[in-house]
Amino acid sequence: MSAELAEPASKIELPAGVGGGGEIPTFDITLRVRRYDPEVSAEAHWDDFKLTMYGTDRVLDALHKVKWDVDGSVSFRRSCAHGVCGSDAMRINGRNRLACKTLLKDLDTSKPITVEPIKGLPVEKDLIVDMEPFFQSFREVMPFLINKGHEPTKERLQSAEDRERFDDTTKCILCAACTSSCPVFWTDGQYFGPAAIVNAHRFIFDSRDDAGDMRLEILNDKEGVWRCRTTFNCSEACPRGIQVTQAIAEVKQAILARKI
Amino acid sequence: MQVHKYDVVIVGAGGAGMRAAIESGQRARTAVLTKLYPTRSHTGAAQGGMCAALANVEEDNWEWHTFDTIKGGDYLVDQDAAEVMAKEAIDAVLDLEKMGLPFNRTPEGRIDQRRFGGHTRDHGKAPVRRACYAADRTGHMILQTLYQNCVKHNVEFYNEYYVLDLLTVEEDAVREDGTPFKQKRVAGVVSYDLASGELHVFQAKSVVFASGGAGKVFKTTSNAHTLTGDGMGIAFRRGIPLEDMEFFQFHPTGLAGLGILLSEAARGEGAILRNSEGERFMERYAPTIKDLAPRDIVARSMANEVREGRGCGPNKDYVLLDLTHLEPAHIDAKLPDITEFARTYLGVEPYTEPVPVFPTAHYAMGGIPTNITTEVLQDNDTVVPGLYAAGEVACVSVHGSNRLGTNSLLDINVFGKRAGIAAAEYAKTADFVELPENPEAFTIQLLDVARNANGTEKVSAIRKELQDTMDANMQVFRTADTLNQVLKDIESFEERYTRINVQDKGKRFNLDLLEAVELGFLLELARVMTVAALHREESRGGHFREDFPDRDDEKFMKHSMAYKEDHAPADGSAEEAIAGVRLATKPVVFTRYEPMVRKY
Numbered sequence: 090m091s092a093e094l095a096e097p098a099s100k101i102e103l104p105a106g107v108g109g110g111g112e113i114p115t116f117d118i119t120l121r122v123r124r125y126d127p128e129v130s131a132e133a134h135w136d137d138f139k140l141t142m143y144g145t146d147r148v149l150d151a152l153h154k155v156k157w158d159v160d161g162s163v164s165f166r167r168s169c170a171h172g173v174c175g176s177d178a179m180r181i182n183g184r185n186r187l188a189c190k191t192l193l194k195d196l197d198t199s200k201p202i203t204v205e206p207i208k209g210l211p212v213e214k215d216l217i218v219d220m221e222p223f224f225q226s227f228r229e230v231m232p233f234l235i236n237k238g239h240e241p242t243k244e245r246l247q248s249a250e251d252r253e254r255f256d257d258t259t260k261c262i263l264c265a266a267c268t269s270s271c272p273v274f275w276t277d278g279q280y281f282g283p284a285a286i287v288n289a290h291r292f293i294f295d296s297r298d299d300a301g302d303m304r305l306e307i308l309n310d311k312e313g314v315w316r317c318r319t320t321f322n323c324s325e326a327c328p329r330g331i332q333v334t335q336a337i338a339e340v341k342q343a344i345l346a347r348k349i
Numbered sequence: 350m351q352v353h354k355y356d357v358v359i360v361g362a363g364g365a366g367m368r369a370a371i372e373s374g375q376r377a378r379t380a381v382l383t384k385l386y387p388t389r390s391h392t393g394a395a396q397g398g399m400c401a402a403l404a405n406v407e408e409d410n411w412e413w414h415t416f417d418t419i420k421g422g423d424y425l426v427d428q429d430a431a432e433v434m435a436k437e438a439i440d441a442v443l444d445l446e447k448m449g450l451p452f453n454r455t456p457e458g459r460i461d462q463r464r465f466g467g468h469t470r471d472h473g474k475a476p477v478r479r480a481c482y483a484a485d486r487t488g489h490m491i492l493q494t495l496y497q498n499c500v501k502h503n504v505e506f507y508n509e510y511y512v513l514d515l516l517t518v519e520e521d522a523v524r525e526d527g528t529p530f531k532q533k534r535v536a537g538v539v540s541y542d543l544a545s546g547e548l549h550v551f552q553a554k555s556v557v558f559a560s561g562g563a564g565k566v567f568k569t570t571s572n573a574h575t576l577t578g579d580g581m582g583i584a585f586r587r588g589i590p591l592e593d594m595e596f597f598q599f600h601p602t603g604l605a606g607l608g609i610l611l612s613e614a615a616r617g618e619g620a621i622l623r624n625s626e627g628e629r630f631m632e633r634y635a636p637t638i639k640d641l642a643p644r645d646i647v648a649r650s651m652a653n654e655v656r657e658g659r660g661c662g663p664n665k666d667y668v669l670l671d672l673t674h675l676e677p678a679h680i681d682a683k684l685p686d687i688t689e690f691a692r693t694y695l696g697v698e699p700y701t702e703p704v705p706v707f708p709t710a711h712y713a714m715g716g717i718p719t720n721i722t723t724e725v726l727q728d729n730d731t732v733v734p735g736l737y738a739a740g741e742v743a744c745v746s747v748h749g750s751n752r753l754g755t756n757s758l759l760d761i762n763v764f765g766k767r768a769g770i771a772a773a774e775y776a777k778t779a780d781f782v783e784l785p786e787n788p789e790a791f792t793i794q795l796l797d798v799a800r801n802a803n804g805t806e807k808v809s810a811i812r813k814e815l816q817d818t819m820d821a822n823m824q825v826f827r828t829a830d831t832l833n834q835v836l837k838d839i840e841s842f843e844e845r846y847t848r849i850n851v852q853d854k855g856k857r858f859n860l861d862l863l864e865a866v867e868l869g870f871l872l873e874l875a876r877v878m879t880v881a882a883l884h885r886e887e888s889r890g891g892h893f894r895e896d897f898p899d900r901d902d903e904k905f906m907k908h909s910m911a912y913k914e915d916h917a918p919a920d921g922s923a924e925e926a927i928a929g930v931r932l933a934t935k936p937v938v939f940t941r942y943e944p945m946v947r948k949y
Contacts, residue, residue, distance in 0.1 A: 157809030234449030
């Protein structure tokens with residue numbers, strides 16, 4: 090329940106310069122984009138684009154500048170542009186990130202900024218990969234609430250603590266940054282991968298769910314959680330700050346204990 | 350070209366589309382066609398909550414919710430539709446909980462509720478806790494939960510299939526009073542497979558449009574790049590009118606300069622707005638509920654503060670959202686995502702610094718007209734059999750001239766469900782309508798115009814100039830002069846649009862071509878919105894005419910219905926065409942609430 094608050098003051102002294110502002114600095118960058126279009130050539134190659142960008146710009150702004158002003162054929166997915174839809178996961182300077190959440194000023198702009206498709210999924214064109222294998226793994230962990238017994242007339246009760254138990258893994262936006270940063274997934278496309286395990290975790294530890302055992306059985310498979318080598322790439326890659334490796338560890342422990 | 354056959358085809362996989370698919374998929378053979386992977390839809394960006402009078406934390410009832418919705422919409426709401434929405438809200442929330450949505454909980458384990466703008470106890474006496482929420486990512490949780498349940502029910506998706514045309518046939522028919530008319534019937538849709546560049550025709554008994562809004566007509570917007578009003582544009586081109594298009598909501602708290610949304614939940618949790626003098630200015634504009642006044646009022650108040658020189662920053666062009674009096678732990682628990690946005694994109698720490706904000710184009714109140722069973726209307730009262738619409742693309746109308754916060758998440762769930770059931774039930778008894786000859790001809794022509802254009806005009810440049818003029822002239826404040834300026838600008842943009850250059854000539858994921866097609870929809874819709882705004886010589890809800898600053902119930906207590914020139918009703922009810930758009934009107938449905946002066 091929301092805390093009752095005292096009425097804030099009708100008027101306050103604002104410190105000078107509050108709220109930021111001022112001139113936004115500009116700087117020059119080279120954006121080095123991995124290009125691949127099987128209609129043109131079977132070989133991938135790099136294209137360099139020299140751009141003048143602003144201090145508030147993100148990698149997505151640089152990609153848009155290329156597409157809109159220089160070369161309309163540069164292809165990438167994007168939608169919300171503020172880190173909630175999960176469309177624009179890509180490999181930026183060798184690390185998986187969302188292009189819309191990565192500010193250029195936080196990268197080393199003295200060197201070319203490399204942008205490549207995420208690894209481990211078939212490349213369709215430029216930065217666009219086939220997401221189907223990723224969603225297939227997601228579907229296989231039964232990522233939906235399974236409940237036995239009678240439906241209550243009102244809501245099911247759940248304590249705030251029980252709700253908190255799986256809060257972290259509800260943040261997943263299915264961008265595939267974690268799964269496609271995993272060295273095991275790169276070499277074995279059959280591995281469920283971190284994102285599917287995260288989404289299984291979200292239900293395994295939900296006190297309202299009755300199918301935890303079934304999901305643990307699925308993840309106990311040879312392509313399941315035991316393939317995880319705890320390299321932490323996934324946790325570092327997650328743009329939502331989910332403790333992915335910890336979630337996988339909790340699933341492993343639950344399999345061993347068979348007790349949720 | 351391939352032809353597919355389904356009982357029900359749903360266009361769009363956001364909240365409304367997937368809610369419809371869950372119902373329809375269990376009753377009839379259903380396909381969902383979507384421009385984006387389902388979990389990319391902009392429902393996922395909604396933050397604050399979904400209102401329903403559960404009364405879990407304080408006294409509340411759906412009649413109060415109905416009243417707030419009608420008053421919030423400045424009485425242009427169809428009251429029967431608002432009653433349906435407020436009444437069915439309770440089951441809509443419980444449905445989601447049963448599907449697994451992880452709502453925040455009260456100490457007793459019930460769904461927690463919080464305050465939101467315009468939602469009040471007992472007809473405006475004080476703010477009420479009505480918004481059910483999951484931190485500040487309620488939309489994300491709704492989108493994920495609906496997708497999870499689509500997976501559970503094996504809903505068939507065609508991902509990255511961009512629908513470009515609605516196939517209808519017209520039959521001669523006679524009204525009850527003996528006058529002849531052309532009855533439209535739906536036959537299917539034509540879609541463009543982005544991956545291959547191939548066209549696919551979907552023949553269907555029922556078609557549900559759930560393709561979302563058109564925020565990209567504006568420059569400063571909370572909307573995704575992909576929200577280009579395709580569904581509205583397709584329907585309009587095929588002779589379906591668009592209702593109340595002059596009403597576009599500007600959300601008060603977009604991150605200044607960026608437009609990224611900061612939920613009204615911030616103010617629901619106690620944040621307040623201040624001007625450059627440190628003054629909590631909403632005390633002057635809405636003395637009773639202050640910062641929790643409806644969005645149109647808050648947005649206008651902010652714009653007015655800036656206009657009168659009390660804006661902040663080097664250009665005095667924004668105001669501040671102050672959370673500094675809230676406990677950091679409270680902020681972390683209730684508003685984690687939006688405070689992260691302020692840190693990431695503006696470098697501002699909300700614990701200690703107020704956040705620069707300014708209104709951002711957020712939501713189209715208008716859209717494809719439907720009745721309360723979501724059947725699409727081809728005029729004021731003629732249903733198009735088999736055609737349905739729900740969510741932002743539709744106008745039922747539950748939002749009237751200004752939508753209350755959280756009522757969009759509610760709308761997609763209540764009317765998405767209704768659409769799914771209605772479309773499937775209709776398909777059970779209806780026959781397929783024969784496809785017109787060369788069903789793909791219109792789409793091929795549309796694509797060819799863009800594909801073969803070998804001019805010099807850049808799509809991105811025209812789009813930017815369109816967005817600039819819409820921000821400058823069609824935003825919070827409007828006059829006949831500014832609106833005429835927009836129409837003049839659009840005329841030149843449309844001329845330039847015939848001379849564009851699409852650089853990508855390939856078939857595979859040709860998103861260059863996609864953007865050119867999208868711009869065509871944006872231009873068309875901006876024109877419709879502006880013509881409708883020009884006709885409405887009054888100020889109501891989200892539409893504020895400086896040259897007509899008062900609400901004028903005598904002349905304008907009615908919905909506007911915009912028709913593409915050749916498709917206006919032949920009975921003389923439509924005005925002369927302006928910029929190819931003819932305006933007619935439709936009565937507002939009243940049940941029990943008399944229009945009153947709107948004060949908060």
